[in-house]
Amino acid sequence: MKKIILTGDRPTGRLHVGHYVGSLKGRVALQNSGDFDEVYIMIADAQALTDNAEHPEKVRTNVKQVALDYLGVGIDPEKSTIFIQSAIPELPELTTYYMNLVTVARVQRNPTVKAEIQQKNFSSRVPVGFFCYPISQAADITAFRATAVPVGEDQMPMLEQCKEIVHKFNATYGETLTDPDIVLSSNKACLRLPGLDGKAKMSKSLGNCIYLSDEPKDVEEKIRSMFTDPDHIRADQPGRVEGNPVFTYLDAFCTDEHFVEFLPEYQNLDELKAHYMRGGLGDVKVKRFLNQIVQEELSPIRKRRAMWEQRLPDVLDILREGSRRAHEKAAETLADVRRAMRIDYFEQGSL
Ligand code: ATP
Numbered sequence: 001m002k003k004i005i006l007t008g009d010r011p012t013g014r015l016h017v018g019h020y021v022g023s024l025k026g027r028v029a030l031q032n033s034g035d036f037d038e039v040y041i042m043i044a045d046a047q048a049l050t051d052n053a054e055h056p057e058k059v060r061t062n063v064k065q066v067a068l069d070y071l072g073v074g075i076d077p078e079k080s081t082i083f084i085q086s087a088i089p090e091l092p093e094l095t096t097y098y099m100n101l102v103t104v105a106r107v108q109r110n111p112t113v114k115a116e117i118q119q120k121n122f123s124s125r126v127p128v129g130f131f132c133y134p135i136s137q138a139a140d141i142t143a144f145r146a147t148a149v150p151v152g153e154d155q156m157p158m159l160e161q162c163k164e165i166v167h168k169f170n171a172t173y174g175e176t177l178t179d180p181d182i183v184l185s186s187n188k189a190c191l192r193l194p195g196l197d198g199k200a201k202m203s204k205s206l207g208n209c210i211y212l213s214d215e216p217k218d219v220e221e222k223i224r225s226m227f228t229d230p231d232h233i234r235a236d237q238p239g240r241v242e243g244n245p246v247f248t249y250l251d252a253f254c255t256d257e258h259f260v261e262f263l264p265e266y267q268n269l270d271e272l273k274a275h276y277m278r279g280g281l282g283d284v285k286v287k288r289f290l291n292q293i294v295q296e297e298l299s300p301i302r303k304r305r306a307m308w309e310q311r312l313p314d315v316l317d318i319l320r321e322g323s324r325r326a327h328e329k330a331a332e333t334l335a336d337v338r339r340a341m342r343i344d345y346f347e348q349g350s351l
């Protein structure tokens, strides 16, 4: 069986360091590992419209931003197919068939959808399209016969629901669809990076992000004003590292080499944490260290992104060619699906 990756992002804003550690960095590693036969990376504009129907210009602008972020982090169009979701009509077609295999109660139980409905204050005004997005996500994954889906932790319920749909479809219509596996970062801090404000998740919709395209001075300012341990008022006091996003970011980004380079009086993060917890280490010093690390990580991304920004016609060509290839692949799967569902009337040649 071919090894295939499908993953993507909603063009609701520029991508941030949460996306980077939660998914983008892993994707680039998988893309370059040579272990996969095909890699598909989707800009999920149709999904973004499910809760932005009145703001199509916002989605359009961010398709460009997300494409630049992809190229900036090192997604290579020679190795990965970058495409736009709405350019693939097979995806909504497949969604329609899957909707018959899922109950309303099952979607209502999806904890990520539940949390997002609450966060967006939808209550009973939730758009049907938004409510059904886990089903359309199952269509996205299975249309490409993905075997691996590298995403952040908030996508776990989506993958579970997708697997249920695959099993139900195969049991009903015969073995047709490929069962995908989620690929999560092995670093716990990367699974769901908290926001600068210490809130549970760095999220474009919550405005608590360090964006991959932020200028160095903005990154520095954001880190300087980050939430830490509110009870750690003076440097000589003992501080808490749990629930302190500065340390969570260090867990996500820092290596022992960073200490050699920027903070040689400590060997590793455990030593730094121990000092903070016993008192005598100020937030300013820890934040300065974090800033150096984040700047070092973002600098090549920013440069590559700026280079692509000067070549927007080429970016459009990459998306056009990627969408053409993705369309071809999805059409093959849909032919199998229609055959299995016995709705391939004109292929059979008789009724
Ligand atoms: P939105 O608020 O519009 O839903 P988002 O910031 O949640 O935006 P998505 O496009 O929904 O971003 O998610 C893209 C990918 O990034 C998914 O795989 C998701 O799991 C991952 N991701 C998003 N936020 C984080 C985070 N804070 N930490 C780790 N991974 C994340």
Ligand code: MG
Pocket: 010
């Ligand atoms: Mg999201």
